[in-house]
Amino acid sequence: xxxxxxxxxxxxxxxxxxxxxxxxxxxxxxxxxxxxxxxxxxxxxxxxxxxxxxxxxxxxxxxxxxxxxxxxxxxxxxxxxxxxxxxxxxxxxxxxxxxxxxxxxxxxxxxxxxxxxxxxxxxxxxxxxxxxxxxxxxxxxxxxxxxxxxxxxxxxxxxxxxxxxxxxxxxxxxxxxxxxxxxxxxxxxxxxxxxxxxxxxxxxxxxxxxxxxxxxxxxxxxxxxxxxxxxxxxxxxxxxxxxxxxxxxxxxxxxxxxxxxxxxxxxxxxxxxxxxxxxxxxxxxxxxxxxxxxxxxxxxxxxxxxxxxxxxxxxxxxxxxxxxxxxxxxxxxxxxxxxxxxxxxxxxxxxxxxxxxxxxxxxxxxxxxxxxxxxxxxxxxxxxxxxxxxxxxxxxxxxxxxxxxxxxxxxxxxxxxxxxxxxx
Numbered sequence: 001x002x003x004x005x006x007x008x009x010x011x012x013x014x015x016x017x018x019x020x021x022x023x024x025x026x027x028x029x030x031x032x033x034x035x036x037x038x039x040x041x042x043x044x045x046x047x048x049x050x051x052x053x054x055x056x057x058x059x060x061x062x063x064x065x066x067x068x069x070x071x072x073x074x075x076x077x078x079x080x081x082x083x084x085x086x087x088x089x090x091x092x093x094x095x096x097x098x099x100x101x102x103x104x105x106x107x108x109x110x111x112x113x114x115x116x117x118x119x120x121x122x123x124x125x126x127x128x129x130x131x132x133x134x135x136x137x138x139x140x141x142x143x144x145x146x147x148x149x150x151x152x153x154x155x156x157x158x159x160x161x162x163x164x165x166x167x168x169x170x171x172x173x174x175x176x177x178x179x180x181x182x183x184x185x186x187x188x189x190x191x192x193x194x195x196x197x198x199x200x201x202x203x204x205x206x207x208x209x210x211x212x213x214x215x216x217x218x219x220x221x222x223x224x225x226x227x228x229x230x231x232x233x234x235x236x237x238x239x240x241x242x243x244x245x246x247x248x249x250x251x252x253x254x255x256x257x258x259x260x261x262x263x264x265x266x267x268x269x270x271x272x273x274x275x276x277x278x279x280x281x282x283x284x285x286x287x288x289x290x291x292x293x294x295x296x297x298x299x300x301x302x303x304x305x306x307x308x309x310x311x312x313x314x315x316x317x318x319x320x321x322x323x324x325x326x327x328x329x330x331x332x333x334x335x336x337x338x339x340x341x342x343x344x345x346x347x348x349x350x351x352x353x354x355x356x357x358x359x360x361x362x363x364x365x366x367x368x369x370x371x372x373x374x375x376x377x378x379x380x381x382x383x384x385x386x387x388x389x390x391x392x393x394x395x396x397x398x399x400x401x402x403x404x405x406x407x408x409x410x411x412x413x414x415x416x417x418x419x420x421x422x423x424x
Contacts, residue, residue: 001345008341015372046070054107055390060100067103104390111389114364120165123386131172134374135382136358138175138218139166142387146182155182156202163209174215179222180230189229199233204241211245221251223286224302235269249278249331254314255287255303263317270327280331280360281317283310315342322346325356331381333360340373354379
């Protein structure tokens with residue numbers, strides 16, 4: 001099958017290169033800023049740290065002061081907007097207010113590459129354009145970790161509002177992603193019964209509202225220590241409250257060393273339940289924190305430490321899930337062209353019905369690759385974040401700083417814009 005995989009990969013790469021000049025013209029300036037940052041590791045860290053704190057800076061003078069403190073030398077290595085803003089604040093040529101306006105405008109422009117909008121109404125235009133091109137959509141409402149029951153109530157209300165607003169804005173059913181931990185505090189594997197008691201009053205009405213509208217709920221995965229609790233509570237919710245529901249998905253992270261036995265247990269459970277669910281297969285976005293935590297606590301590391309091991313695990317899991325297409329639907333969530341080619345080849349070999357699998361990619365990441373996958377007739381869903389733009393940019397920045405995989409996605413997007421090979 002290797003020859004077929006390589007041939008499919010080459011076809012997708014060739015198709016992607018046809019789209020990149022048009023995408024480059026529409027986003028050239030923003031990606032030039034990002035490329036400057038990515039080319040210099042030390043500069044990248046400083047720029048990203050500055051962008052991370054930007055939402056907390058309310059006064060123009062605070063922004064000007066932080067520009068000077070984060071970048072003590074107006075180096076030519078800085079992206080042009082920051083370099084001009086920094087030099088201007090020092091020379092007195094412009095006021096701090098003007099420098100702050102330029103800085104916020106730059107951050108907002110970059111945020112718009114990766115966030116569909118500040119609100120669902122703001123995101124309606126980008127979402128409709130994607131749907132008109134034949135892409136499917138998963139909505140992801142940005143937010144921080146829930147640290148109180150009052151916050152969990154606010155999160156629940158935000159999701160219920162989104163479900164209602166989606167029905168008013170779009171004709172397609174909502175496909176919504178959320179983390180179970182956002183609906184309860186504490187959400188602790190030491191106390192699974194307590195977590196269940198806190199989750200149930202919020203998760204049940206939310207899921208019911210989605211089902212009533214013909215929608216879909218995807219349960220996202222977080223740190224390794226929460227994986228088993230997340231899966232067990234999701235299974236219990238379905239068994240006790242929604243025994244016939246199939247419009248639900250869970251996530252498997254291929255970088256975990258025990259991903260395969262975990263997947264086999266999930267398949268066994270789905271077979272016993274007799275109702276198919278969706279499994280969203282990802283590599284995993286918490287690699288750095290998992291490795292550091294294991295070292296700090298002198299625990300066995302739960303994740304593969306070599307990318308090739310994760311890639312091999314991902315391909316094994318693609319095979320396993322597609323072989324069980326009667327039990328689960330498979331969502332191949334990746335920006336790696338070889339992984340997509342592997343899924344295409346296996347789906348053909350196993351005669352997997354088209355409605356039993358799809359690919360998924362992130363909004364704003366490697367748009368030429370997205371177009372190539374769509375052009376090839378592969379069902380593709382776009383994972384679409386919605387939230388306040390500048391705080392949302394800080395959210396993205398923290399993911400980039402924390403997670404090597406997210407940096408790879410961003411680097412792939414820049415390579416995509418420059419017509420380089422886009423599989424990472």
